[in-house]
Amino acid sequence: MHEAVRGLAIVAALWTTAAVAQVTVVTAAKVHTMDASRPLASAFAYDADGRLLAVGDRDAVLAGHPGARRIDLGDATVVPGLIDAHGHVANLGYTFLRADLVGTRSKAEVIERLRASAKGLAPGDWLLGRGWDQNDWPEKDFPTAADLDAAFPDRPVWLGRIDGHAGWANSAALRAVTRDLGGNWQPDGGRILRTGGRPTGVFVDAAMDLVDAVVPPVDEATATRALELGMKAAVEHGLTGVHDAGVSLADLRRYQRLADAGKMPLRIDAMADGDGESFGWLCEKGLYRHPGGRLQMRAVKLYIDGALGSRGAALIEPYSDDHDTHGLLVIAPTKLREVVARARGCGVQVATHAIGDRGNREVLDAFEQALGTHPGDHRWRIEHAQVLAPADLPRLAKLGIIASMQPTHATSDMPWAQDRLGPQRIVGSYAWRQLRDAGTRIALGSDFPVESVDPRLGLYAAATRTDADGLPAGGWRPEEKLTAFEALRGFTLDAAYAGFDEARVGSLEAGKRADFVVLAEDPLAIDPSGLKSLTVRATYVDGRPVFEAPASR
Numbered sequence: 001m002h003e004a005v006r007g008l009a010i011v012a013a014l015w016t017t018a019a020v021a022q023v024t025v026v027t028a029a030k031v032h033t034m035d036a037s038r039p040l041a042s043a044f045a046y047d048a049d050g051r052l053l054a055v056g057d058r059d060a061v062l063a064g065h066p067g068a069r070r071i072d073l074g075d076a077t078v079v080p081g082l083i084d085a086h087g088h089v090a091n092l093g094y095t096f097l098r099a100d101l102v103g104t105r106s107k108a109e110v111i112e113r114l115r116a117s118a119k120g121l122a123p124g125d126w127l128l129g130r131g132w133d134q135n136d137w138p139e140k141d142f143p144t145a146a147d148l149d150a151a152f153p154d155r156p157v158w159l160g161r162i163d164g165h166a167g168w169a170n171s172a173a174l175r176a177v178t179r180d181l182g183g184n185w186q187p188d189g190g191r192i193l194r195t196g197g198r199p200t201g202v203f204v205d206a207a208m209d210l211v212d213a214v215v216p217p218v219d220e221a222t223a224t225r226a227l228e229l230g231m232k233a234a235v236e237h238g239l240t241g242v243h244d245a246g247v248s249l250a251d252l253r254r255y256q257r258l259a260d261a262g263k264m265p266l267r268i269d270a271m272a273d274g275d276g277e278s279f280g281w282l283c284e285k286g287l288y289r290h291p292g293g294r295l296q297m298r299a300v301k302l303y304i305d306g307a308l309g310s311r312g313a314a315l316i317e318p319y320s321d322d323h324d325t326h327g328l329l330v331i332a333p334t335k336l337r338e339v340v341a342r343a344r345g346c347g348v349q350v351a352t353h354a355i356g357d358r359g360n361r362e363v364l365d366a367f368e369q370a371l372g373t374h375p376g377d378h379r380w381r382i383e384h385a386q387v388l389a390p391a392d393l394p395r396l397a398k399l400g401i402i403a404s405m406q407p408t409h410a411t412s413d414m415p416w417a418q419d420r421l422g423p424q425r426i427v428g429s430y431a432w433r434q435l436r437d438a439g440t441r442i443a444l445g446s447d448f449p450v451e452s453v454d455p456r457l458g459l460y461a462a463a464t465r466t467d468a469d470g471l472p473a474g475g476w477r478p479e480e481k482l483t484a485f486e487a488l489r490g491f492t493l494d495a496a497y498a499g500f501d502e503a504r505v506g507s508l509e510a511g512k513r514a515d516f517v518v519l520a521e522d523p524l525a526i527d528p529s530g531l532k533s534l535t536v537r538a539t540y541v542d543g544r545p546v547f548e549a550p551a552s553r
Contacts, residue, residue, distance in 0.1 A: 022048035023068040024514075024543060027058050030522055031078040034493045034507035044078075046514035050542030055508050076537060077522040079488065080508050081240025081515030082455045083495035085404050086383055086445035089244045089268065090251055091130070091164070092233055093226030095449050099129025102162060102449070106137050110159075111151050118155065126215055127152060130160035130449070132168065135309060135416050142193060145171045145201030158211055163450050165307035167208040169201045176214045189330035191312070205306040205330050224254045231265055235547045237454045238536045240515040241267040243404075243445065243499055245351065245383060246301040249278040252288075255295050264294045265546035267515075269499040271301035271351055275339045283346035293513070293542075298500065299349035301383070302339060303330045305359030308386065308413060308420055313356035316389065320422035326358070333362045340370045344378075349500070351381040351404065357389045357425065364395050375400050381443070381498060384409070385435070387421060388428045397439035402498045404443045405432060407461035407487070408451040414467075414476040426477070432462065433480040442482075443498035444490030455491050459523065460532035462487035470529060484524050484531065514543035 024046055031041040033055055043061035045053045045068060054061050062070075095102075099117035104110045110132055118127050134142055148157050148170035156173040160166075174181065181192060181199040190207030193200045203211060218226075234242055247255070247270040258264050272278035279300045282288065287298040306312020306328045311319055314327040331339075336352070343350045350367070354360040363382055371378060381402040386409065396403055410417075410430035418426045428434070436442055446458050462482045465475035475481055482490070496506025505515050520535035539547040 023053065023065050024071060025061055025065050025068045026071045026073065026078065026516075027062070028073040028078045028518070029075045031055070031508060032080075032488070032522075032524060033509065034080050034489060035509045038509075041508070044508055044514070046543045048543075050514045050544065052508060052510050052512050052514050054510055073518055073537075075520075077519045078508075078516050079519060079523065080492045080506060080517075081539070081541065082238045082491045082517055083241035083243070083267075083499070083501075083506065084234070084239050084445040084448070084453070084455060084491070085243045085443035085495040085498050086245045086406060087234070087242045087448045087453065088164075088246065088450075089230035089234070089242060090223070090226045091230070092449045092453055093228065093230035094128075095130060096229045096233075097222065097226060099127065099159070100131055101129050101159060102131035104132055104136070107143055107147050110143075111148070114148075114157065114159075115151060118152070121155070124155070126173070127155055127157045128159070128215070130164070131162050132159055133162045133309065142166075142200070142202045143168050145169060145174060145199075148201070158215060160208075161310055163307040163309050165312050166202060166204045166310040167211055169203070169211050171201075173211060173214075174199060174201065177210050178214065179210060181210070188332075189328060191328060204310050205312045205328050220254075223251070224258070227251065227254055227258065228263070231268075233453050235265045235539045235541075236536075237456070238517040238519075238539055239266060239453070239455060240517070240539060240541050240546075241269065241495070241499075241501070241505060243269040243271065243299075243443075243495070245271050245353075245447075246273040247271060247278060247297065248273050248276075249281055252278060252281075252297060256290060259290045259292050259295045262292070264292070266541055267294045267501075267505065268296075269299070269501065270295065270297040271299040272297060272348075274300070274302055279343075279348070282348055283342065287347065293504075296499075299351050299381075300339075300343055302336065302350065302352040304333075304336060304352055304354045304363050305329055305356050308355055308417065311420070313387065314359040314362070315356045315387070315421075315425075316358045316361070317425075319420055320425075321419045327356050329359070329362070333366065336362065337366045337369055340366045344370045349379055349381070351383050353383045355384050355386040357387045357392070357428065360385060360388050361392055364392055364399070364401070367399055367401060368395075371399060379498060379500060384447075386429060387425060388431060390428050393428060393431060393434055394438045396435060401440070402443055403435050403440050404445060404498060405430075405435075406445050406447045406451060407432070407458045407482075408446060410465060410476065410480075411461045411467050412451060414465075430477070431480055432482050436482070436486065441494055441497060442490050443495045444487065445495070456532050456534045456536075458491065459484065459487045459534075460528065462490065463528035463531060466529075468532065484528050487531075488523060514540060516540050
């Protein structure tokens with residue numbers, strides 16, 4: 001052979017070998033694809049860029065990619081990467097950096113955890129934490145500043161309630177607030193709890209801004225570290241994507257820097273945090289996607305009301321366990337309509353927090369006014385959609401509104417939800433089955449750190465409507481259960497659709513990204529009671545492991 005031809009042949013052979021080596025074939029006992037045309041497979045192949053090339057039968061995929069690198073997962077089950085359609089990454093990260101009060105069963109336990117957390121603080125530093133829930137305490141009443149003062153007479157203490165819709169301050173923190181907190185006045189969209197005209201120490205919804213304004217800001221390194229810790233926790237639990245529900249422009253810049261550096265282990269669909277700087281940037285610059293494919297912002301997150309646990313959710317009729325309040329609207333309906341119309345004009349997706357039946361009705365009315373009778377493919381969302389009047393249940397499907405719901409909210413709230421709402425309103429609450437059967441697409445998430453970041457608990461709650469101990473037997477209002485398949489779809493394909501991502505992720509199909517989770521058990525073959533304890537062996541994004549469980553000894 002002529003030397004020049006021989007040289008070309010050698011180069012061609014080397015190039016072909018390198019190209020083949022860049023292909024990976026994964027085989028497993030089962031692959032649940034969430035692709036209706038091929039729901040079950042046993043193998044898939046993807047290229048070096050993490051793009052799926054083929055999904056199907058093991059022998060066929062292997063024959064189609066001879067010489068490819070092979071990952072044999074044995075008896076494992078593979079599902080598409082799980083997507084949490086509503087979480088708060090920075091807040092999750094801060095739970096590792098501040099006092100974690102989740103699960104405290106009394107004020108005394110809160111104080112105990114706070115004392116441990118304060119040991120590393122310098123004199124005068126604020127003691128910050130989150131996670132208390134008075135509904136878990138014997139007395140079930142809101143706490144007061146006096147409950148904290150004996151342990152912390154001089155150090156300012158500011159503690160977020162588990163739902164993020166109320167805060168608890170000690171007297172030192174109250175003294176730091178520059179405005180006089182006495183009297184009968186209330187801030188717009190919020191409530192200061194008072195006794196005899198003096199603040200008790202609890203601030204609800206927009207009233208929290210009064211204390212937040214005097215809390216020293218975190219430094220850049222800490223703020224970035226919170227994002228990193230939040231993302232790390234997410235992938236360790238099988239999440240390959242999160243819709244981060246309320247991201248400031250400063251946090252978007254931090255995400256961008258992490259994405260530039262290749263330090264984002266999962267996909268973030270960031271929502272601008274209300275009618276502020278990030279929403280203005282989004283309207284001015286247009287919908288954003290980072291070239292690396294793991295960060296985008298195309299939505300704005302708004303609020304209409306507060307939370308049920310702190311009686312801030314806006315109800316049409318008074319609370320059944322407190323006839324003196326209907327809850328709170330944190331934004332005037334006229335203002336909501338104005339912001340929604342602006343988002344429509346900018347082509348920005350709207351996701352609005354609504355929990356109470358009045359809050360949900362106000363959002364549906366605002367959406368209907370903005371979208372008209374032919375709404376198109378807008379994919380606007382109601383975040384939580386927790387309490388709906390019966391007449392409003394079918395309106396979501398009619399308007400093409402996505403219900404972005406969190407199954408573990410139902411199982412956390414069920415001990416006291418009917419006390420708040422009464423026997424009539426509870427029928428339209430946490431109504432997953434009613435909404436789905438009416439044709440509403442439901443994207444599932446957790447609202448972490450309000451609930452656990454672990455999507456297995458969401459799958460379990462959706463399919464059983466029971467707590468961790470399997471109570472109540474048969475499930476709370478079991479007629480609203482989802483099947484395990486519907487729950488898995490809510491955390492995969494439907495969550496992807498809610499983020500305009502279904503062409504890239506949410507199912508395992510040729511042309512999409514190789515985002516997947518390796519499980520020891522088959523979530524669609526076991527009893528739903530086992531969903532909460534599925535074993536996550538590995539999490540892959542773009543065909544690369546971002547989490548691998550330690551080998552069992």
